[in-house]
Amino acid sequence: MTEKPLLQINNLETFYGPIMAIRGVSLEVHKGRVVTVLGANGAGKTTLLKTISGIMDPEKGEILFDGQPIQGLEPHKVVRAGIVHVPEGREVFPLLTVAENLSLGAYTRTDAAEIARDRDLVFSYFPILAERRAQEAGTLSGGQQQMLAIGRGLMLRPKIMLLDEPSLGLSPILTQEIFAILKRLNRDEGVTMMVVEQNAAVALDLADDGYVMELGRIVMSGTADKLAASDDIKSFYLGHSNEGARGERRWKRKKTWR
Amino acid sequence: MGVLQLLISGLANGCVYGLIALGFVLIYKATEAVNFAQGDFMMLGAFVTLGLVNPEYMGIPFWVALPFVFLIMGVLGYLLDLIVLRAVFGQSQVAVIILTIAIGFIIRFVVGVIWGHEPQSLQSPLALGDVRLGSLVLGLADVAVIIVTLLMTVALWQFFQRTKIGLAMQAASQNQMAAYYMGIPVKRVQGMVWALAGIVAAVAGILYASKGSIDPTAGFIGIKAFAAAVIGGFGSLPGALMGGLIVGLIEPFAARYLPPGYSQIAPYALLIAVLLFRPHGLFAQVRAKKV
Numbered sequence: 001m002t003e004k005p006l007l008q009i010n011n012l013e014t015f016y017g018p019i020m021a022i023r024g025v026s027l028e029v030h031k032g033r034v035v036t037v038l039g040a041n042g043a044g045k046t047t048l049l050k051t052i053s054g055i056m057d058p059e060k061g062e063i064l065f066d067g068q069p070i071q072g073l074e075p076h077k078v079v080r081a082g083i084v085h086v087p088e089g090r091e092v093f094p095l096l097t098v099a100e101n102l103s104l105g106a107y108t109r110t111d112a113a114e115i116a117r118d119r120d121l122v123f124s125y126f127p128i129l130a131e132r133r134a135q136e137a138g139t140l141s142g143g144q145q146q147m148l149a150i151g152r153g154l155m156l157r158p159k160i161m162l163l164d165e166p167s168l169g170l171s172p173i174l175t176q177e178i179f180a181i182l183k184r185l186n187r188d189e190g191v192t193m194m195v196v197e198q199n200a201a202v203a204l205d206l207a208d209d210g211y212v213m214e215l216g217r218i219v220m221s222g223t224a225d226k227l228a229a230s231d232d233i234k235s236f237y238l239g240h241s242n243e244g245a246r247g248e249r250r251w252k253r254k255k256t257w258r
Numbered sequence: 259m260g261v262l263q264l265l266i267s268g269l270a271n272g273c274v275y276g277l278i279a280l281g282f283v284l285i286y287k288a289t290e291a292v293n294f295a296q297g298d299f300m301m302l303g304a305f306v307t308l309g310l311v312n313p314e315y316m317g318i319p320f321w322v323a324l325p326f327v328f329l330i331m332g333v334l335g336y337l338l339d340l341i342v343l344r345a346v347f348g349q350s351q352v353a354v355i356i357l358t359i360a361i362g363f364i365i366r367f368v369v370g371v372i373w374g375h376e377p378q379s380l381q382s383p384l385a386l387g388d389v390r391l392g393s394l395v396l397g398l399a400d401v402a403v404i405i406v407t408l409l410m411t412v413a414l415w416q417f418f419q420r421t422k423i424g425l426a427m428q429a430a431s432q433n434q435m436a437a438y439y440m441g442i443p444v445k446r447v448q449g450m451v452w453a454l455a456g457i458v459a460a461v462a463g464i465l466y467a468s469k470g471s472i473d474p475t476a477g478f479i480g481i482k483a484f485a486a487a488v489i490g491g492f493g494s495l496p497g498a499l500m501g502g503l504i505v506g507l508i509e510p511f512a513a514r515y516l517p518p519g520y521s522q523i524a525p526y527a528l529l530i531a532v533l534l535f536r537p538h539g540l541f542a543q544v545r546a547k548k549v
């Protein structure tokens with residue numbers, strides 16, 4: 001890949017007061033690809049996405065989008081640049097209808113005809129949203145709200161979509177379903193994605209490339225296939241091991257990247 | 259006075275309470291701040307209109323002056339948010355409350371300095387006098403107040419449902435973080451809500467001054483309007499209006515049918531009853547977030 005990355009992050013550091021949540025993260029997302037960032041609770045995944053989307057300002061480092069620095073910009077300027085953040089825990093507008101939620105996704109756009117076309121596109125990927133378009137978003141099921149949050153993000157027609165744990169709180173079947181839709185969106189519509197996940201199995205299946213984050217640092221990176229084949233990922237994120245008889249001693253095993 | 263007359267004058271008072279309550283709720287929903295100067299905003303709106311329209315001041319025709327009143331009050335609301343309230347951003351609720359109470363004092367003081375402390379009457383096209391239908395005496399101003407409030411309610415409703423900025427205001431008040439994620443400039447939208455609250459206060463002030471005279475202490479009815487907003491359910495715009503109407507109706511009927519003095523406390527007695535039995539108010543919009 002000689003082409004310049006769509007999103008490039010260099011040595012990013014973000015703090016909550018004295019707490020350093022992002023400790024010098026660097027990563028790249030190329031156009032048309034899906035990149036996943038894996039990590040356990042508290043690794044700093046959400047903080048990383050919030051720093052990209054301008055909800056939080058980094059202390060150090062740079063975020064280049066299409067070659068332009070965007071770190072520290074106000075969130076609405078980041079959105080206008082073409083970055084949409086689908087937050088952890090859906091965060092829909094509970095008293096507004098599904099249709100109104102979707103139209104707010106296109107808040108920064110003015111091309112009415114194109115917006116209508118994109119809404120039809122969202123409805124074709126998530127037929128349940130078309131069916132429930134007049135229902136208040138707060139009364140949707142958790143899975144439907146996740147679909148709405150993704151659909152609302154698509155309404156921006158983003159250059160890149162940042163997804164924060166889309167599998168959170170969903171049944172395995174619904175998780176599969178949503179990740180299958182994400183895969184189609186990437187393949188058929190060419191949507192570039194950065195997906196933060198704890199569910200490494202589905203995330204690595206979807207992604208082209210991956211990073212592993214721990215305590216605010218990137219500790220491993222590579223193609224999704226390479227990561228999926230790695231022993232560390234297998235035992236600590238995919239939840240199965242090839243250790244057989246040693247299985248009961250697994251808790252003692254040291255991660256090799258430490 | 260007949261029951262019908264009580265009803266109409268009660269409703270007219272209730273409309274003014276309701277519009278002030280609407281201002282409370284608008285700002286509360288958008289910014290989680292309670293603007294205790296909302297009653298004084300109403301009074302200020304009345305005096306700004308009076309200053310522009312009355313012949314002893316500038317003498318501009320009412321309908322020409324009206325857009326300027328809205329502009330002035332809207333800009334004042336916006337600036338108050340921009341300059342004063344954002345300075346205490348992140349401070350406790352108490353700080354905001356005390357600040358807005360202080361702003362109320364300042365408004366009363368400034369109005370007193372500019373226009374004096376004597377009661378004055380606005381040359382309002384709504385101040386139509388009474389009409390006698392047999393034994394019935396109807397205040398036409400009261401009827402006009404009710405009609406204008408109805409129109410204002412419909413206009414606001416359309417604004418929130420049909421305009422992009424109205425939808426953005428709803429979004430920012432329901433889920434501020436998600437509004438940021440959608441690229442809504444939340445701070446600016448909140449400023450516009452303050453501007454809108456200023457305009458609503460101006461309408462309330464004009465209606466108030468059309469029913470009788472006005473002086474710088476008129477803003478104290480903001481306390482009743484606050485009670486009305488709580489009775490209606492502090493998070494609900496229709497609730498605020500309904501709460502206002504209820505308080506407006508209770509007063510004259512309590513004055514008529516209860517021993518003397520009770521009408522003063524009747525709205526607050528209702529307030530306490532509502533807080534005890536329906537703490538979210540009569541018309542609350544509560545929807546738990548799904549996980």
Ligand SMILES: Nc1ncnc2c1ncn2[C@@H]1O[C@H](COP(=O)(O)OP(=O)(O)OP(=O)(O)O)[C@@H](O)[C@H]1O
Nearest residue numbers: 016019021039040041042043044045046047048198
């Ligand atoms: N508002 C906050 N104030 C202080 N510390 C915070 C705040 N939010 C997060 N942190 C800390 O920053 C670190 C990273 O949190 P973050 O939410 O980014 O983790 P995460 O990887 O998204 O975890 P999860 O998988 O549980 O969502 C954690 O140690 C957390 O305690």
Ligand SMILES: [Mg+2]
Nearest residue numbers: 045046047088
């Ligand atoms: Mg998180």
